[in-house]
Amino acid sequence: MTVVPAHPPHRLAELLHRHRRAVGLSQRELARRCGMSERAVRDLERGTTARPRRRTLLALADALHLADEDRSAFVAPERTAPAAVVVVERPGELVGRSRELAALADLVMGGRHRIVTVTGPGGIGKSRLVAELVDDLRRRGLDVRTLDLSAIDDPALVCDLIAETFDAGGESWVSGVERVVAELRDRRAVLVLDGFERLLPAATEVAALVRRCPRLSVVLTSQRPARLTGERLLRLGPLPVPAAVELFARRAAAVVPGFRLTPAVEPVLAAICRRLDNLPLAVELAAAQLRLLAPAELAGRLDQPLRLLAGGAVDAPPRHRSLRATIEASLTGATDDGRTLFAWLAAAPAGVGLDDLEAIAGIAGMPPDRLLGALTDLVDAGLVQVRARRGHSAFVLLDAMRELAGERLADRGDADAVHRAAAVRFLHRLATAEAPNVRAALAWLRANEPGLVDRDVAESLYRYYELRGRLTEGRRELVALADAGAPAAGWALLRAAQLSQLAGHSDDAERQATQAQRRLDPDDHQAQATAWLLAGRLAAGRGDLTMSAERTTLALRAGRAAGDHTLVGRALNNLAAAAVTGGDLRAALPLLQESLAVKERAGADEVDLGRTMMNIGELLLGIDDGHGAAAYARRAAELLERGEHPRLRAMALSVLALAQLAAGEVAAASLSASAAGDLLEHFGDDHALHGAIQARGSLVQHATGDLPAAVATLRTGLTAMIGGHTRDEIAPIIEAHAALRAPADRIAAARLIGLARAVRDNSEVNQPPGPWPPGRTLAECRRGIGAAELEGHLAYGAARYPLGVATAAGLLLQERR
Numbered sequence: 001m002t003v004v005p006a007h008p009p010h011r012l013a014e015l016l017h018r019h020r021r022a023v024g025l026s027q028r029e030l031a032r033r034c035g036m037s038e039r040a041v042r043d044l045e046r047g048t049t050a051r052p053r054r055r056t057l058l059a060l061a062d063a064l065h066l067a068d069e070d071r072s073a074f075v076a077p078e079r080t081a082p083a084a085v086v087v088v089e090r091p092g093e094l095v096g097r098s099r100e101l102a103a104l105a106d107l108v109m110g111g112r113h114r115i116v117t118v119t120g121p122g123g124i125g126k127s128r129l130v131a132e133l134v135d136d137l138r139r140r141g142l143d144v145r146t147l148d149l150s151a152i153d154d155p156a157l158v159c160d161l162i163a164e165t166f167d168a169g170g171e172s173w174v175s176g177v178e179r180v181v182a183e184l185r186d187r188r189a190v191l192v193l194d195g196f197e198r199l200l201p202a203a204t205e206v207a208a209l210v211r212r213c214p215r216l217s218v219v220l221t222s223q224r225p226a227r228l229t230g231e232r233l234l235r236l237g238p239l240p241v242p243a244a245v246e247l248f249a250r251r252a253a254a255v256v257p258g259f260r261l262t263p264a265v266e267p268v269l270a271a272i273c274r275r276l277d278n279l280p281l282a283v284e285l286a287a288a289q290l291r292l293l294a295p296a297e298l299a300g301r302l303d304q305p306l307r308l309l310a311g312g313a314v315d316a317p318p319r320h321r322s323l324r325a326t327i328e329a330s331l332t333g334a335t336d337d338g339r340t341l342f343a344w345l346a347a348a349p350a351g352v353g354l355d356d357l358e359a360i361a362g363i364a365g366m367p368p369d370r371l372l373g374a375l376t377d378l379v380d381a382g383l384v385q386v387r388a389r390r391g392h393s394a395f396v397l398l399d400a401m402r403e404l405a406g407e408r409l410a411d412r413g414d415a416d417a418v419h420r421a422a423a424v425r426f427l428h429r430l431a432t433a434e435a436p437n438v439r440a441a442l443a444w445l446r447a448n449e450p451g452l453v454d455r456d457v458a459e460s461l462y463r464y465y466e467l468r469g470r471l472t473e474g475r476r477e478l479v480a481l482a483d484a485g486a487p488a489a490g491w492a493l494l495r496a497a498q499l500s501q502l503a504g505h506s507d508d509a510e511r512q513a514t515q516a517q518r519r520l521d522p523d524d525h526q527a528q529a530t531a532w533l534l535a536g537r538l539a540a541g542r543g544d545l546t547m548s549a550e551r552t553t554l555a556l557r558a559g560r561a562a563g564d565h566t567l568v569g570r571a572l573n574n575l576a577a578a579a580v581t582g583g584d585l586r587a588a589l590p591l592l593q594e595s596l597a598v599k600e601r602a603g604a605d606e607v608d609l610g611r612t613m614m615n616i617g618e619l620l621l622g623i624d625d626g627h628g629a630a631a632y633a634r635r636a637a638e639l640l641e642r643g644e645h646p647r648l649r650a651m652a653l654s655v656l657a658l659a660q661l662a663a664g665e666v667a668a669a670s671l672s673a674s675a676a677g678d679l680l681e682h683f684g685d686d687h688a689l690h691g692a693i694q695a696r697g698s699l700v701q702h703a704t705g706d707l708p709a710a711v712a713t714l715r716t717g718l719t720a721m722i723g724g725h726t727r728d729e730i731a732p733i734i735e736a737h738a739a740l741r742a743p744a745d746r747i748a749a750a751r752l753i754g755l756a757r758a759v760r761d762n763s764e765v766n767q768p769p770g771p772w773p774p775g776r777t778l779a780e781c782r783r784g785i786g787a788a789e790l791e792g793h794l795a796y797g798a799a800r801y802p803l804g805v806a807t808a809a810g811l812l813l814q815e816r817r
Helices: 011-023 027-034 038-046 054-063 068-074 098-110 126-139 155-165 176-184 197-212 241-255 266-275 280-291 295-299 323-332 336-347 354-364 368-380 399-410 415-427 435-448 455-468 471-483 489-502 506-519 525-541 545-562 565-581 585-602 606-622 626-642 646-662 666-677 687-703 707-721 727-741 746-762 774-785 787-799 805-814
Strands: 115-119 144-148 189-194 216-221 231-235 385-389 392-396
Touching (some): 011 068, 027 038, 027 054, 054 068, 068 197, 098 115, 098 216, 115 126, 126 144, 126 189, 126 216, 155 189, 155 197, 176 197, 197 216, 241 266, 266 295, 280 323, 323 336, 323 399, 336 354, 336 368, 336 399, 336 415, 354 368, 354 415, 399 415, 415 435, 415 455, 435 471, 455 471, 455 489, 471 489, 489 506, 506 525, 525 565, 545 565, 565 585, 565 606, 606 626, 606 646, 626 646, 646 666, 646 687, 666 687, 687 707, 687 727, 707 727, 707 805, 727 746, 727 774, 727 805, 746 774, 746 787
Parallel strands (some): 115 231, 144 189, 189 216
Antiparallel strands (some): 385 392
16 A cells, blocks of 8 residues: 655656656756756756746757657646545456456457456456456566556546556656656556546546557446547456356355355256346355355345345445445446436336337436436446347346335335336337336236226236236236226126136136126127127036037127127137037038138238138148148238237147148148247247147157157147147047057057047047047058957057056057057
8 A cells, every 4th residue: 555645846856857767868968968057957856946947848858859748748837736545456356257358358468459448337347357357467577557446536636546556656746647658658558447437537637648658558447438539348247157156156165164066056056146147246245145044045035135135345345345335336426317217217127128218207207318318327337238129229227226226216206107107108018018017017006006907908918918828927917907996807807717718727717707797887798798708618618518609609699789890700710619629510610711701801900810710720621621721721820920929820830730741741741840839938828728739749740750759749748738728639639649650550549549539538528520530540440450359459548548648648659569
């Protein structure tokens, strides 16, 4: 530690002495060059000559070969120097930054960029990185000087501290820039200024140093760029997960003797690090908590990381002793608008795009020009992350920062206005809204203003959740809104019942539908038609096809009374589905064709049209019209892609795959099935539909000769279908495998048919005929193994039913004799 004195000597005397020494001249040699006496030079350096003539100064400048700024500074007026401050160097340890270190060293050593700023949010590891850089450069023989500026508040002190670092300190009337320039001149050196973000006004003097010292490189660490000409930024992001886990393990071993990173504990540490956004300081502070908590306990207590992550080393800078202190220190440098916007962003937990942010901020009272300035301020400080999302930028707070933002927003008088603006914005842009933002909006509405949830909002929420396959969450949110007193409570319950039915929770669906009926207006024909449609589907799910047809007919009448042709089309579609379930495929076809025509006249959307076209394709496949089935399924897939419904599009592609398979186009079927499989990640918790896609895909795998893969996929698919809304396809899928197996193994085919019969006999819902009718397969088996033996193998297959359908089907399909 060194101290800069508070009382500097004569400026010219020191400056002359430094420049003379830098060029290697004695006082006598300098005197001879400029035509002065040696004593005159000596008196100037001693400071005894107070006011030399200007021509004397110019002669000295010529003799010292000073040019441009050096020359101007030599004859400039004197000024005073600042008060004493402390200068400290800080070492560090590096984990997981080898690539960044190499890039930083290359920038400094290459000399192409002489001002390099390492930026990133507080706690990201900037100081540790440059400390390692200093060690590396010194090992290479470079003269490296470092300054820790974290305790300095006055930008006017920076240059004098730099001068002290370069051994040009002491009492002086010469500016810090001039002393450093005189000391360095053409000498190669590297200057590291750590913690520059609060001293940005001094950046111009740093730039002047670099300009006048041609072999000086400066490395800054700062949460904000210095915005200098020629500045090169190196932005630090969070650590990769493996590096974060390694850092956690190192810190944990330092506080818990004997701690080791084992395969059992590694996933827990990885989860902790991800929860902390892999921020190095947060990881270190979390590791210190292992003095009290086991890793699993720690992982379960990170919902509010600011409260937990404190108690850092007492010899660490105050801003590094807790995560809260680090973030608050970063906020002190933000503008008033920046701090306001930071708090407002708590209303968008998943981050927000600029359009949405402008809309929310506009309602809350911040115009676009101020918003952009505040946003830039927060991004520059690393308080807000910029992430690419669907071709646009999203502005996101890391978890710990979001917690602090939430606290600050709760303390503001405009909190309700901001939350309301965000809720309205997200609910009216559900197609692009992120799930956490929707959840936050609904939570605020339930608690504060449920009256905003009208029928349009409830319907949009239903479509949002159904489209994404988030059936369980959707029904829970819609029921909660109804319970909170939303004006559209009846409609919300009705749509919740539909999601329950899709999720396979028939009892919940029945109860919610009953509650909805009590709240719906009996004169609201549209609502009544929708309710009867659901009642018809629920009856079909119970196997009561008569009641299903009756209730669906009531829906048809109500739809016509409402003049809603789309609802009429849906009712016709469902009447056709009931006919298919009953085995009357021929009767179902005209109903579906009429449904499609009505929907087209009504201008129904792509999803409604695509759904009916897909149903027609499935039906044509069942009546042995593979060509027609393929055409409808292909058209349905195109419509559903335009309508952005990946789950139904996957179903349409699977119908196309089966049609191609029936036509013997195995390669084409494989491509279609693969395309359907690529969409499975969009299925959410619609496990039954997910299973149906897999089970259909297993048929294509079987046809291509990959029997082990087919068995594995079939088991997974059937397991998901059992008890779900696609369980009526189980027997047809098994019969299709029997048809594919028959040419090579009639005994296995017969046993599979026996299992399919047991499924039909024991199913609470009708199992409609599929594209490979079992009669043909049985006839082939009878010709090959005889009628008597056939009956024995059918019984053998049926007897495997108690093992579970998925297990039994897998065993019979791969059984070898």
